[in-house]
Amino acid sequence: MAKQETIAQASRQRTVRREGTSGFEMMADGKEAYLARLAVVEAAQKTLDFQYFIWADDVCGTVFADRLLAAADRGVKVRMLLDITHGAQTEVKSAILAAHSNIEIAFFNPMTALKGVFAGNPIPVIGEIDRMQSRMHNKILIADNSLLIGGGRNLADTYFGVDQKHNMRDLDFIAKGPVVSAAAKSFNLYWNSPLTRKGDRTKLTGKDQDKLRAMRRSIERKKHHLAHHHRCPYPVTLARQDALKLLADLSGRMIWAEYEFIADPPERMLRKGKIASPVWRTVEDAIEGSQKNMVMHAAYLIPQEETLALLEETSKRGVTIQLLTNSLASIDGLLAMTGIANRRKEVIQTGAEYYELNARAPARKDYIHSPKITPLGMHTKGLVVDDRISFIGSYNMDPRSKYINTETGVIINSPAFAKRLKKYLMQDLQPENCWHVTQEKNGCLNWSGRTQQGQPIQHHRDPEVPLKKRVSYWLLTHLPWEDLL
Secondary structure (H helix, E strand, O other): OOOOOOHHHHOOOOOOOOOOOEEEEEEOOHHHHHHHHHHHHHHOOOEEEEEEOOEEOOHHHHHHHHHHHHHHHOOOEEEEEEOOOOOEOHHHHOOOHHHOOOEEEEEEOOOOOOOHHHOOOOOOOOOOHHHHHOOEOOOEEEEOOOEEEEEOOOEOHHHOOOOOOOEEEOOEEEEEOHHHHHHHHHHHHHHOOOOEEEOOHHHOOHHHHHHHHHHHHHHHHHHHHHHHHOOOOOOOOOOHHHHHHHHHHHHHOOEEEEEEEEEOOHHHHHOOOOOOOHHHHHHHHHHHOOOOEEEEEEOOOOOOHHHHHHHHHHHHOOOEEEEEEOOOOOOOOHHHHHHHHHHHHHHHHOOOEEEEEOOOOHHHHHOOOOOOOOOEEEOOEEEEEOOOEEEEEOOOOOHHHHHHOEOEEEEEEOHHHHHHHHHHHHHOOOOOOEEEEEEOOOOOEEEEEEOOOOOEEEEOOOOOOOHHHHHHHHHHOOOOOHHHO
16 A cells, blocks of 8 residues: 555556446445545545535534644645534634635525624525525535545434434445546536635634634544544544555445436525426436336435326336335434325325334444444435436435425446445335335324334334324424425
8 A cells, every 4th residue: 555645546446447437336334434534534635625514513523624624734725615504513614724724614505694704695685585495405525536425424423323312324425537527516616606605814814823723722632522422433533544545445346337427506596486406307317217116215205296296107107116214213303204294195105115214223233333322313315226227315305305405416327336225225124124104994004014033013103202202293294384394
């Protein structure tokens, strides 16, 4: 590994570049997804571009903020494009990191007043209701214009399996080849959009520079304190040689295939009315072209009439459809669950096989790396059609993804890649890991599964949900806000 000095060199190991194709590997395990990102940051020499919906103020969020600062110190040009969200990582959302000469931070479509170097953001006014609802849901990391990480994960402990209370199974891909340029083009469209608020360096003061120097020490202490307090099993730094070795290993596992990188344009924020996402149209085309089978994991499955009609037409053509989404016990937000619940029966009536994740599935030990085994949720957005076409991205099968947010993802045309992805998707469709939800003749729903010992088990209402949560959920199901979910 001594001669491998760059990400580009590391990612060329044991691969052959093919014209018109790119190399892809899926990352389902939270530990591998975390280490891959950390390796990319530690190994980068020229540029790092981050585009994320959530960057949490927890162990993982603080580690990445710290290591990005270290990368910038060694001369790497860092651009961070974020959707400003509640609970964002403290240093990232402030002007402190932006005081570094090699770091630029920008917020896309900010909805609240920003201060310091970010002051002057476009505040929404009457008549901009659509834009006020919209969020940038994209998740992209590009390093040295050589390597891309994309998919569904935000930068937060729960998506990497180390949260103390609730963890998510999720899905990413790592890629190289021409697809990196396609992702970079999308990133730059957002970065240069009039809806993006960048820090104004002319507003930096001597105090900001003093704060940056102080932050170098405080963020280091904070990182180690959080990792120790939360008993995080992951390293908070990686030696460069270890980072390059990890990236070379991931590169060696990549499958080269034809692909289509898809991303909503930033102008979707300025739309008026319901206009379907280009990402949705690409996913729809894949479903419409199915001939034999389709397996989909959608964390927030809330199909409306058009999508239900598509599922029914596909099922009538003899295509076997298997759909997995969150259960009431596994989901991270009750609002989204109300939309899922209100569409359950209609999904089943399309002829699709409908499943919900078991929050206490035996498979959770494969996703959760915290000392305490927490309930399991899902944040996955993955699809395999006819054992050949795969989709991994940020797009949920819900109205918010289809009509409101901006999204991104990749379609991969490869039986070999589809085989890998389908094996992962099918694991949680095993009867001990999920609930098969069916509708009885009297119209009632039935949840059936198996214990870890193989014994059949059935429920006639949402399984394993405490009374307080059940009551709150029931009340929310009667409110008419599906279009905003």
